[in-house]
Amino acid sequence: MEKTKLSLYQYYREMLKNYIKDKSELTLYSAQQFSKEMIEKDMSPEEMVSLHLSVLKELIKDLPQEVIDSYDLLLEIMIGYGLAHREHLSLRDRQRQLDSELTVAARMQKSLLPSKPITVDELDFGIVSVPAGKMSGDYYHYMEDDNGNIGVAVADVIGKGVPAAMSMSMIKYAMDSLPEQRLQPAGLLENLNRVVERNIDSDMFITMVYGTYDPKLHHFYYSSAGHEPGFVYRASQNKFENMDTKGLVLGVSSKVNYKEYVLELNPGDFIVLLSDGVTESRIDGEFIERYQITQLIKKYIHLPAQAMVEQVYRELEKIQDFKLKDDFTLLILRRNV
Incomplete structure (x- = not known):
């Protein structure tokens, strides 16, 4: 009672x-x-x-x-x-x-990311993207058109938490609304930039690199909006080269023209795209050097691309005592031998 x-x-x-x-x-x-x-x-x-x-x-x-x-x-x-x-x-x-x-919200955000594997025989593709918190400010994208051309992108919202995640969602829907320019890097960034400039706060910006691979010509075309420079690995020389990534970040001005670059990929060559969560990883309290990242990738170069990015992530996560300082995204697109 x-x-x-x-x-x-x-x-x-x-x-x-x-x-x-x-x-x-x-x-x-x-x-x-x-x-x-x-x-x-x-x-x-x-x-x-x-x-x-x-x-x-x-x-x-x-x-x-x-x-x-x-x-x-x-x-x-x-x-x-x-x-x-x-x-x-x-x-x-x-x-x-x-x-x-x-x-x-994090589950909904994750549902916005692509999940179907790339099925082009000439390519080996891997992607790992891990948020530092529940919500991510990183965005990645890949798609295959009817002709077998592959579009890939990595973007990073300069900001944290829910506003950054909402901006990421806007990027996804904006890209989906521009199908005719989806595989034209410079044109896509110019159109996307106008959308971003009109729809986000003046104190927020977005960096992005977008590229498309033509499996017939084995050319990789790409443009960058102030994004972290990636790498291209040359199998015949067993060395990495920095990718040119000049270009204004998205959202600063509505009138921006982006330069388009082209790289020819030979058998075994691959493209590395990444967010600054990779380059801002710390070893003994110091930011990791770019050559250390390439050495780490080379350590697992014998593995398939997906296993390669996962192993690189695990090593960098372990070095940082399993505490990411920033959202981490690493993408590799390799031409098969």
């Missing part, structure tokens, strides 16, 4: 009386159960202090005045503690709700 305030008093009186008498473990267990009753009755800490003092006065007739006076101090402390504790619980509940909403 549910206890009223009076029955709580009687219950606590009997419990305290028994404990003073025999100090039994069973009574301590009853005290734990009583604390649950307090929560159900929404009793505050100061109410518990008052209850304890009232019962104590009844059980111990000659309770020293000094002990009684000490409860005034304890009561004031508990009033402050109770207010702070209730505020803490309220904040905790709001944080849990926010975390739950972010988890749902």
Whole structure:
């Protein structure tokens, strides 16, 4: 039967009386159960202090005045503690709700990314993209047209959290709305730039590199909007070269022309696109050097492209004690021998 305030008093009186008498473990267990009753009755800490003092006065007739006076101090402390504790619980509940909403948003964001594998026989493709938090400011894209041409992109929103993630979603839908220029790097970036400039805050910018591979000519055409320079690996020389990536970031000005570059890929050559979460990885507190990234990639060059990017990620994650400083995206597109 549910206890009223009076029955709580009687219950606590009997419990305290028994404990003073025999100090039994069973009574301590009853005290734990009583604390649950307090929560159900929404009793505050100061109410518990008052209850304890009232019962104590009844059980111990000659309770020293000094002990009684000490409860005034304890009561004031508990009033402050109770207010702070209730505020803490309220904040905790709001944080849990926010975390739950972010988890749902993160799942929705992940659903925006491509999932179907590239099926062009001439190519070996790998991608790993890991957010530093629940929401990612990195975006990657790949697609195959009816002629077997492959479009790939890596973008990075200069910002964090939900605003960056929302901007990433805008990029995806903007790219989907420009099908006629999807495989023309310079034209796509110019159109995308106008969309970004009109729709994001002036203090937010987006870097992006977009490229398309022609499997008939074995040419890789690409343009960059201020994005982290990638690499091209030359199998015949067993060395990496930096990709040219000049170009203004998206969203600064609506009138920007982007330069288009072209690379010829021979058997075994591959393209490496990445976000600054890769180049800003830290080794012993220092930013990783670009040559260290290429050395790490070369370490796993014998593996398929997907295994290669995953192994590179695992090593860099381990070096950083499994704590990413920024969103991490690494993409490799290799021409098969």
